[in-house]
Structure formats: C-alpha cells, structure tokens
Amino acid sequence: MKIKSRDNSTAEGDMTPMIDMTFQLIAFLMVMVNFSQVDQNAAVQLPKSELARPADKPLEEPITLHILKSGEVILGGQTVYIEGLKALLGREAESLHAKGKSEQAATIIIRAHKDCPTGKVQEVIKACQETRFDRFALRAQEEL
Amino acid sequence: MKIRKSKATAGDKVELQMTPMIDVVFQLLTFFIMSFKIVTEEGDFNVKMPISAPREGLPDESLPPMKIRLRADGSGNLTSIALNDNSFGTSFASLRDYIIGVIGDDRGPGSLQETAEVELDCDYNLKYDNVVQAITSVSGYKQGDQIVKLVEKIKFSPPRKVGESG
Numbered sequence: 001m002k003i004k005s006r007d008n009s010t011a012e013g014d015m016t017p018m019i020d021m022t023f024q025l026i027a028f029l030m031v032m033v034n035f036s037q038v039d040q041n042a043a044v045q046l047p048k049s050e051l052a053r054p055a056d057k058p059l060e061e062p063i064t065l066h067i068l069k070s071g072e073v074i075l076g077g078q079t080v081y082i083e084g085l086k087a088l089l090g091r092e093a094e095s096l097h098a099k100g101k102s103e104q105a106a107t108i109i110i111r112a113h114k115d116c117p118t119g120k121v122q123e124v125i126k127a128c129q130e131t132r133f134d135r136f137a138l139r140a141q142e143e144l
Numbered sequence: 145m146k147i148r149k150s151k152a153t154a155g156d157k158v159e160l161q162m163t164p165m166i167d168v169v170f171q172l173l174t175f176f177i178m179s180f181k182i183v184t185e186e187g188d189f190n191v192k193m194p195i196s197a198p199r200e201g202l203p204d205e206s207l208p209p210m211k212i213r214l215r216a217d218g219s220g221n222l223t224s225i226a227l228n229d230n231s232f233g234t235s236f237a238s239l240r241d242y243i244i245g246v247i248g249d250d251r252g253p254g255s256l257q258e259t260a261e262v263e264l265d266c267d268y269n270l271k272y273d274n275v276v277q278a279i280t281s282v283s284g285y286k287q288g289d290q291i292v293k294l295v296e297k298i299k300f301s302p303p304r305k306v307g308e309s310g
Contacts, residue, residue, distance in 0.1 A: 015162055022169050029176035040183075047276035051284055051291060052187030059188075067272075109188065112272045117220060119268030121275070122303035129193060137188035140276050144184070 040111075041066040041074060047114040052140035059107045059137065063092050065128075067112035071120035082123045089131040103132040111139045189279050191298055210246070211263045211301070212239070212278060216270035225278070236281040243282050243294050257294060265301035 044066050065085075066074040073080055075088045093103050108128050112121045125136060213226040225232040225239055232238040247257050262282045266275055284293045 015166070019162075019166070019169070022166075022173055026169065026172050026176060029173070029180055033176055033180055046186065047273040049187070049189075049276050049280045050286055051280050052185075052189070053291070054185050054187050107190075114271065114273035114276075115220070116272045117268055118214075118266040118270040118272050118275050119303050119306065121272055122266075122300055125193065125300065126303060134193055136191045136193060138191060138276065138279065139186050139188050140280075142185040142187055 043068055044111050044113050045115075046111060046139060046141040048143040049140040050143045052142045054142075059109070061096065061101060061106040062109050062137075063089075063106050063133075064109045064111060065124060067110065067116050067121060067124060069113040069115050071116060073124055082120070082127055085124065085127045086131055089128060089133065093131060093133075104134060106133060107135045107137050108133050109137045109139055189276075189283065189298070191300075193299055209263070210243075210260065210282075210295070211265055212282070214264065214266040214270055214274060214278060216267040216274075218269070220269045220271040222270065222274045236277050239278070240281040240285060240294075244285075247294050258296070260295045261297040261299065262295045263299050263301055266304070268304045268306045 063075070068074070068079075071082070073082065073085050075085065075092075078088060080088060092106070096103060096106055108125075110121065110124065112124075128134075128136070210227060213224075214222060215224045215226075217223050222234050225234060225236065227239060227242060230242060232242065243262075247260055264275065264278060279298055282295045283298065284291050286292075
C-alpha cells in the first residue's frame with residue numbers, strides 16, 4: 001500500500017472578520033462606557049419621573065448630596081447625619097470663597113432615595129439654607 | 145551603478161505576527177466589557193429656596209395661593225392629596241388636570257404659568273418618591289415628545305415634625 005507523504009503546510013484560518021468584529025465591539029464599548037461615578041451612588045435609588053431630562057449644560061459649582069433611605073447624608077465620600085452636615089457644607093462654602101464665589105453661585109444637587117422620609121430631605125434643605133445655599137436641584141431618574 | 149534586487153521583493157510573502165495584537169485586543173475587550181454599565185439618564189427639578197423667601201414682586205391677585213398637602217400613613221405611603229380645599233384622593237393625574245384648568249393654555253411672559261407658585265406641605269414620613277410625583281404633576285406633562293410646562297415655581301413648607309399632622 002502506498003502511504004502518502006504528509007503535507008507540511010499549516011492551515012490558516014482567516015482572522016480578518018474576527019478582528020473587524022472585535023474592533024467594532026471595542027469602539028462601541030469605548031463610546032458607551034461611563035467612568036464618572038462622582039455624582040452617583042449605588043445605595044441611592046432615585047425616584048422616577050417622566051419629566052426628568054438631563055440638563056442642557058452642566059451646572060455651575062455643583063455640590064452633590066446623597067440622602068440614603070435611613071436619612072444619612074453622603075457628601076464628598078463622607079457619611080454624616082444631618083447634625084454633621086453643616087460643618088461639611090461650611091467647608092464647601094470656604095472653598096467657594098477661595099475661588100471668589102458666593103454660596104449662591106453653587107447648586108446643591110439632592111439625590112435622595114425614593115423611600116427616604118420627606119422630612120429628612122427637608123431637614124437637609126434647611127441645613128443648606130442655614131449655610132446660605134439657596135439653589136437646589138432635586139434629581140430624579142428618567143422614566144422611559 | 146548596479147541596483148541590487150531586494151530579497152523581500154523577490155516574491156516572498158511577509159507575514160505579520162498577529163498573536164500579540166489579538167492578545168492586546170482581547171484584553172481591551174475584556175476590560176471594557178467588565179467596566180460597562182448601562183446607566184439611565186438622570187434629570188433635575190430646579191428649585192430656588194432662600195431661607196426666608198421674600199416674594200419677588202407683588203403677589204398675583206388673579207391666582208389664589210396653591211398649597212398642596214400630601215398626607216401619609218405610618219409607613220410613609222401616600223393617603224391623600226389636597227390642593228387648598230380640593231381633595232384628589234391619591235391621584236396625581238387628577239391634580240395635574242386641576243392645575244391645567246387653573247393655569248390655562250396661556251404661555252409666555254406675564255402668563256399665569258409664569259407667575260404661579262406651588263407650595264408643598266408634606267408629612268414628615270411621606271416617602272420622597274411621592275414628592276417627586278407631585279412635583280412632576282404640577283410642573284408639566286408630556287405631549288408626544290414635547291414637554292408642556294405648567295408651574296415652574298415650587299417651594300416647600302417648613303418641615304413638619306415626626307408624627308405631626310393637620
């Protein structure tokens with residue numbers, strides 16, 4: 001019986017479609033990825049509203065307050081109760097003064113949990129008012 | 145001068161090493177897939193509330209002050225909505241229809257829509273979600289893709305104490 005000699009040439013698959021697809025996937029994910037976690041907090045489930053639309057232009061001097069379901073407030077990574085909030089807001093005011101701006105130039109963004117008692121939110125607003133902040137933005141999630 | 149013929153152009157196929165590139169590409173792909181998170185858009189309701197808010201200009205005599213009272217039960221669920229003396233049960237849609245009736249269709253400078261102001265008076269333990277629903281109802285509604293604005297000036301009454309009703 002005649003034995004055929006083995007062919008030494010290697011079989012190569014066409015990689016081009018796979019690389020095309022992979023690059024398209026990378027491009028899509030790069031465009032869609034959102035790294036900005038600064039003004040978000042996973043513990044806060046925002047209430048939904050059909051009128052909540054993202055602002056056309058970014059807010060000037062935003063200060064984000066996260067209000068948890070328990071009523072605790074997170075500002076700049078620090079979790080405090082309402083009693084301790086004024087001290088943190090005072091620091092924010094000082095940094096505004098250092099920039100030559102007043103408290104009225106800042107906007108307090110309130111990201112409160114949907115099941116948080118309204119009284120707690122009002123107490124936070126009152127603490128802000130007592131430290132001379134008067135512009136507020138109540139944040140809600142866009143209802144699709 | 146004699147020009148030498150390059151070896152590479154002599155019909156030899158130059159093969160690129162694809163393996164390192166594919167390695168890096170897959171690492172990039174893995175990184176982006178791991179860090180990908182679908183985030184729904186967030187929007188704001190802007191409220192300006194100085195500590196002792198003086199009325200800007202003279203109060204509008206043609207429009208009675210609108211005070212919305214939101215009552216809650218012990219667990220913070222909404223039990224009733226009332227605007228001045230009108231009760232709407234727990235229907236924010238009825239509240240919106242009433243506001244549309246008060247404001248009318250007139251829009252633009254000097255219209256009721258521009259001067260109207262709503263004050264929200266809520267029970268302490270009322271779930272915040274209901275407040276946002278109330279603000280949504282009074283501040284506008286969607287007509288197709290367009291948002292028709294109603295009342296833009298919204299403020300809160302002083303916070304009630306825990307368990308205080310009335």
